[in-house]
Amino acid sequence: MSKRSYQGCWTCKRRRRRCDKTRPTCQNCTRIDVNCEGYELRLRWGNGIASRGRFTGADKPLDERVPPRPRGRRRDLSKERKKIEAQAQHNVDFPDMAPNLGGASSPGTERARHDEMLFNECEPLFRAERLPFTNVQYKLVLKNGINVLHSTTARESMLQPRLPQLCQESSALYTICLAFQLSLSETQTARFFEYFDSALREFRSELARSSTLSNATLTAGILLCSIGLVHGLPWTMHLEGMHNILQSHGFEDTLRMATSSEFRSHLLEVMGIMDLPCFSVGRQTPCIGIWRRYCQFVTLRYGIEPVSGLPRTLVDLFAGIGQNTTEQSFWDWPGETGNFLQCYLWEAHRLAGILSLRRHNRAMEQLNFSNWRQPNACPANATVLVSRILANLDALRLACAERPTEDTFIRNAVLFPMFVAGLEVSVLKENPQLQTTIRKCAESSHQTDILLGLLQEMWDRNDPVLDVNDLAREKGVEMGLL
Structure with a gap:
């Protein structure tokens, strides 16, 4: 089984395949005729300049704008408290759904309502006694x-x-x-x-x-x-x-x-x-x-x-x-x-x-x-x-x-x-x-x-x-x- 590539092109990373790192496009992608997404650095933006890494939460890419991060036990307790609060709110909003969803759906949001609709669609419409259907x-x-x-x-x-x-x-x-x-x-x-x-x-x-x-x-x-x-x-x-x-x-x-x-x-x-x-x-x-x-x-x-x-x-x-x-x-x-x-x-x-x-x-x-x-x-x-x-x-x-x-x-x-x-x-x-x-x-x-x-x-x-x-x-x- 091929090992996942950590330094290869984005296509090989997504497919969890070893990349030969040929530039500008790798030979793996060329051989199977798929678009090689290249090697450029990608950033994922969240609340602030970046959602991960050293500038997480900063509004500007400067060291002095990085908010202080709680260490050790304080951080763990804070994360656990937020998780419990979100879970409690989710149970109020959707008492019939799974109570242990954690961060799967933010309570009271459009995502949560969409998740509920999706889950209901999972239940089969077919019943043998409901005949005839077109x-x-x-x-x-x-x-x-x-x-x-x-x-x-x-x-x-x-x-x-x-x-x-x-x-x-x-x-x-x-x-x-x-x-x-x-x-x-x-x-x-x-x-x-x-x-x-x-x-x-x-x-x-x-x-x-x-x-x-x-x-x-x-x-x-x-x-x-x-x-x-x-x-x-x-x-x-x-x-x-x-x-x-x-x-x-x-x-x-x-x-x-x-x-x-x-x-x-x-x-x-x-x-x-x-x-x-x-x-x-x-x-x-x-x-x-x-x-x-x-x-x-x-x-x-x-x-x-x-x-x-x-x-x-x-x-x-x-x-x-x-x-x-x-x-x-x-x-x-x-x-x-x-x-x-x-x-x-x-x-x-x-x-x-x-x-x-x-x-x-x-x-x-x-x-x-x-x-x-x-x-x-x-x-x-x-x-x-x-x-x-x-x-x-x-x-x-x-x-x-x-x-x-x-x-x-x-x-x-x-x-x-x-x-x-x-x-x-x-x-x-x-x-x-x-x-x-x-x-x-x-x-x-x-x-x-x-x-x-x-x-x-x-x-x-x-x-x-x-x-x-x-x-x-x-x-x-x-x-x-x-």
Whole structure:
């Protein structure tokens, strides 16, 4: 993993990449065709000449105009008193919101009112009993708040009714909810990064103070990962940090808490899904194995996991890639009872699992693992598998257009099979019409645009040794396929 540059250009600093310090523009920015912001000194102005440094608070850049600064205990007490006063005022203004926000929102200001509106938008508009909606209303619902986190249409979201109380317990969660809602907007990019930076600081501080992970902090970390995997920002390091705390607290206590709490079990499952290496691109940290180490022991082995939209028995096979899952395991998976839309989705994932396993095996062979072998290969070749995957995804697309109210969120889950099929470059070069099918099956979003851009570059370069994960890391992208 590249180290952050402290003396490089502003673009490399923002992207947390090592800069070669070439002037007037660095070679990193030139290579990936982005605007190099240069090396000039930047000042951030606040109340006075500067908001930080030796002239903080001064009205002129002169030493004699710098106000005296309290030292030691006096300064600490003053800061603590101001924080308590602001917190007390915030509780009066917004008694229903999170009480521990600290400096996230100044009480009684337009920012605080805007934050409240954003938080309310995070709550899903969809209710299964509120039927019928028009097609236009459904499109608005799909783009709203928590709804984009699910690939199944459930009558009751486990997160939605708990969210206000969880935000009372975690100031980081409240700030992350605001950043998450802004991340869905196409016109609030600058404000999103402002809120995201604040959310990142809040979460890291909260994680550092935590001896054990509460449900609120765990939810905050999962939502922060969700923002990262959608926007291509580093996110697996947050999974690693949360896992380290779980591990230090002891596996037995973690499993006991998950067994006794349905919501805790759900949060661990979401972490397990995010941790699966096949569901990420350009991953920067090693896989932890959360699903195999936690979820398969504390959750039921039947039913649908709501974030991925997949049966848990199928997720077990994905978690076993590199362990005990074979091509024949996917080929022989008997399926589960579901509606027609779910059957299309699950079939596409089952076949994509075979291609994903083959890519893993080829990577093992390139690493000269002489003892690596893959028994029980399925009889279908890559061309057949890609055609069948895209046939199921295209059928799902047409069925969703014909029956828009049947399973509203199911198309949130098509990224993985679509992307895995698109990685079979030789097949797609021989059958260009399949590239058009992939674009038709992809839902329009920032995440999809980045993934399609990676696929397009893979198709254009047509390099059999080029790995998509290396390509993503070269671009500074860590994406999720959820």
